[in-house]
Amino acid sequence: RLRITVANGDRLRCHALARDVPISIGGEHFSITCAGIDLGCFDFILGVDFLRTLGPILWDFDALLMTFWRLGRRIRWDRLGGAAPAVPHLQLAAASQEAEHPLLDPLLQQHSD
Structure with a gap:
């Protein structure tokens, strides 16, 4: 009966929940919680709960670039896989x-x- 609020304000039914799922993004490894919802044409969306764990983030939406600090290193994600x-x-x-x-x-x- 869990519902997830998405960016446009809609509340979507969650079909399943998986905790401590290992993922790797740009060579960085994370353990996240995944909610199974119908995303239409998207395979995966990193939500605010995950992004909040990264601390302060510098975004450049024109260049599709984000940078943040993790474990004392500056991390830069630039159009990863897109x-x-x-x-x-x-x-x-x-x-x-x-x-x-x-x-x-x-x-x-x-x-x-």
Whole structure:
């Protein structure tokens, strides 16, 4: 009966919970808790609970870059495993085609720039 609140405010049903799951990101090893939810087109999302464990983070969303300190070392993640991003408003427009939010399309059109 666990529900997870996602970025848009929706609360999704959690199908399963796995604790102490070992993952490796950019050569750094972590142990995380994973919640099984339907993410649509995403395989995996690192949530606030995980990001909070990294401490202060410097983000550059134009370069898709994040840096933080871990165990006395500066860690830099730069587009790990990802392709070059599409234009943000095109991503939003594409996402809105599949969404169940009828007000999203007019809002995207209004702010297309």
